[in-house]
């Protein structure tokens with residue numbers, strides 16, 4: 327079973343749909359329960375197996391109850407995709423401590439607690455895989471220190487988890503998207519403007535689409551990537567050229 331956090335819309339939704347298309351039973355998590363239910367319905371009406379497991383992955387109780395509910399409905403977790411994430415734009419001097427904490431809780435603590443909650447099931451599966459959705463923003467942007475730091479931390483967490491869980495056969499990788507056309511980008515005029523400026527100077531001169539990130543996640547989660555762990559795959563139109 328594949329458990330995808332923040333899968334009610336955007337990139338997470340595309341990942342959930344793609345994993346279901348590939349034959350996985352999918353547990354669709356989101357803090358927005360109606361969005362998670364709509365994605366579960368979309369998977370079911372395409373002939374797939376899915377359950378919605380709404381909840382807040384920024385807190386330990388949420389991570390544990392979401393993981394438990396997913397496993398109770400669809401069996402043990404063998405793929406965990408830590409996709410849920412939030413943006414916050416504020417300059418260093420104006421950045422409120424509570425916003426810093428909120429971003430770090432969702433984007434970094436959540437993936438750790440989800441990995442912790444699913445670790446035994448992932449190890450028992452014999453082909454367990456975690457894919458963390460980080461960001462090309464790890465290079466450090468103007469006006470979003472908490473977001474950038476959370477994603478940089480997530481890359482290092484990816485390597486720590488890969489090191490510790492690798493001996494139990496669990497692979498842990500990260501995908502780093504560039505600007506992708508989702509509500510996170512379209513819904514904020516400042517981020518959208520940044521994105522439009524960026525794609526004018528990168529090798530592929532357009533924003534990416536959610537399914538293009540989902541393709542990379544599906545590969546990393548599959549047995550096709552059986553000897554890949556601790557890696558960061560940039561899906562960013564060549565922006566960072568890594």
Ligand code: NAI
Pocket residue numbers: 331332333334335336337338355356357358361381382383384409410411412413432459460461462463502503504505506507508509510511
């Ligand atoms: P989005 O804002 O469209 O979707 C994020 C989803 O996560 C929403 O459905 C939201 O309800 C859910 N969510 C937020 N907090 C949650 C929580 N505490 N518990 C459970 N669910 C929660 O964002 P988008 O664009 O689809 O981004 C998905 C991931 O990709 C995020 O981690 C983001 O940082 C990352 N990313 C996005 C890029 C982009 O250009 N759109 C670029 C690089 C990374």
